[in-house]
Amino acid sequence: MSRAVLVDLLHRCCASCTGASLLEDSVSDSQVFVLCGNTYREKNGFVDTFLSSCKSVHILDSSSTVESLYRFKQTLDQLDLSSITVLTTAQGKEVLAHYQNLLFTAIYDFQYKQRPVDETCPSCRGSTDSVSPGEEVREEVSTFMQQLPALKGELTVLKSALIPDCFGHGFSTRTGGVSYIPTLSSLNLFSSCRRRDPVAVVMENRRRLALHAGFHPQPMHLVKVNHANDVWVLGKAEPESYDAMVTNQTGLVLAAPGADCMPLLFADPVAKVIGVAHAGWRGTIMGVAMATVNAMVTEFACQVSNIVVAVGPSVGPCCYTMERDQALDFMSVHPDCVPDPELARPHVDIRLANRVLLQKGGVLPEHIHDNTMTHWSCVTPCTSCHPENYFSHVRDGLNFGTQVGFLWIKQTNE
Numbered sequence: 001m002s003r004a005v006l007v008d009l010l011h012r013c014c015a016s017c018t019g020a021s022l023l024e025d026s027v028s029d030s031q032v033f034v035l036c037g038n039t040y041r042e043k044n045g046f047v048d049t050f051l052s053s054c055k056s057v058h059i060l061d062s063s064s065t066v067e068s069l070y071r072f073k074q075t076l077d078q079l080d081l082s083s084i085t086v087l088t089t090a091q092g093k094e095v096l097a098h099y100q101n102l103l104f105t106a107i108y109d110f111q112y113k114q115r116p117v118d119e120t121c122p123s124c125r126g127s128t129d130s131v132s133p134g135e136e137v138r139e140e141v142s143t144f145m146q147q148l149p150a151l152k153g154e155l156t157v158l159k160s161a162l163i164p165d166c167f168g169h170g171f172s173t174r175t176g177g178v179s180y181i182p183t184l185s186s187l188n189l190f191s192s193c194r195r196r197d198p199v200a201v202v203m204e205n206r207r208r209l210a211l212h213a214g215f216h217p218q219p220m221h222l223v224k225v226n227h228a229n230d231v232w233v234l235g236k237a238e239p240e241s242y243d244a245m246v247t248n249q250t251g252l253v254l255a256a257p258g259a260d261c262m263p264l265l266f267a268d269p270v271a272k273v274i275g276v277a278h279a280g281w282r283g284t285i286m287g288v289a290m291a292t293v294n295a296m297v298t299e300f301a302c303q304v305s306n307i308v309v310a311v312g313p314s315v316g317p318c319c320y321t322m323e324r325d326q327a328l329d330f331m332s333v334h335p336d337c338v339p340d341p342e343l344a345r346p347h348v349d350i351r352l353a354n355r356v357l358l359q360k361g362g363v364l365p366e367h368i369h370d371n372t373m374t375h376w377s378c379v380t381p382c383t384s385c386h387p388e389n390y391f392s393h394v395r396d397g398l399n400f401g402t403q404v405g406f407l408w409i410k411q412t413n414e
Helices: 014-025 037-044 067-077 090-103 122-126 133-147 199-213 281-286 288-301 324-333 352-361
Strands: 004-008 031-035 056-060 083-088 109-112 167-172 221-223 231-233 244-247 251-259 261-267 273-278 308-311 403-409
Touching: 004 067, 031 067, 037 281, 056 083, 056 261, 067 090, 067 133, 083 090, 090 109, 090 133, 090 199, 133 199, 133 288, 167 199, 167 231, 167 261, 167 352, 199 221, 199 403, 221 281, 221 308, 244 251, 244 288, 251 273, 261 288, 261 352, 261 403, 273 281, 273 288, 288 352, 308 352
Parallel strands: 004 031, 004 083, 031 056, 083 109, 221 251, 231 244
Antiparallel strands: 167 403, 244 273, 251 261, 251 403, 261 273, 261 308
16 A cells, blocks of 8 residues: 655754655655755755655755645645655654644554764754744644635625624635635535645635624534534533534524525524524434524524524425435424435435424524525525535445534624
8 A cells, every 4th residue: 555755854853864764765666755945955955866766756845845835735635645654853743743633534554764963964953943833833724724815716605684783793614715625625614634625724714604694703603413412502601512503693504504404593583692502413303403593592582573583595305305204304393394204215305394393392483594595695405406606425435525604692892
């Protein structure tokens, strides 16, 4: 199996000494990357003989370490490589670990091979850099990310006509971010240990969304999905996981993720209370939507008749099927939720199921903005049907991106 070897010549290493370490290993089937930077290359040149037996050599000589390592990651992704051996010193490992945490995820298996510094070697002695503390690395990475061009067009959000101007809100689409992995491109807003989009890229996407939507520099609080019906009331102890949040505090941006599952936004303009929820098929059947409404009523004395609900981009019955025994649960909500129950995998309308459950709980039909409300601009397109605008688990498989619905209570000066 092919692997990548990253040769660190920046941190008290030189080509000659590190070459000896390479020759001790079998690297004939490896992709070798030489991290050197312009300064090192100009001062020291290269000793290339030790690289002659390598399958392929890539020189990482950008003007900054972050740019070199970002190029390194892009090449790894193009080659579908995730096993990396790093030849460096103890000093180099300490520095590179900061970059690794920001630019890579747990998919990438880094194995560090540290070699002692040869104090008799003039190049090793002369190439000392101070160890970069974590904060400096974070600032360097953040600055670099902000300079990257937006991909797939401009950043856009959908807005519901139901939610009044005393609230800020929207549903993100997939354009205008910096994620380059095809199924995550470009405004992916969630970093997972099982995917290739790292923290630094996702945080830059969130920053761009916040600037566009008007809540920068307020942080975005994303629900910790459990595919159930637990609601966190902000101000109380935070559970380990939950699918909904409610608050009456200004300055807090609540967000719910979605990539086929529904991001739901709840707002009471009379009591000035908001909520968000993530509703997949499990959460829908378990009643996460009404659990959110009930928390607003119980905790903040909201009237159900005042609450409006916006249903964000999500998979439609055109594209979503389930095993028949699971689909029957939706038949019990309303027969129209399963238009073809005779099939082994019937189509299921989880949007309609949420509308029915909300209406049964007392939310007024005209206070629910979903795909049935055709007289307003659409905020509930089918994610699977529109690959140019939305991420979709159903369409793209496990390596899917994430959009969000977000909501906050505006302060009086906004």
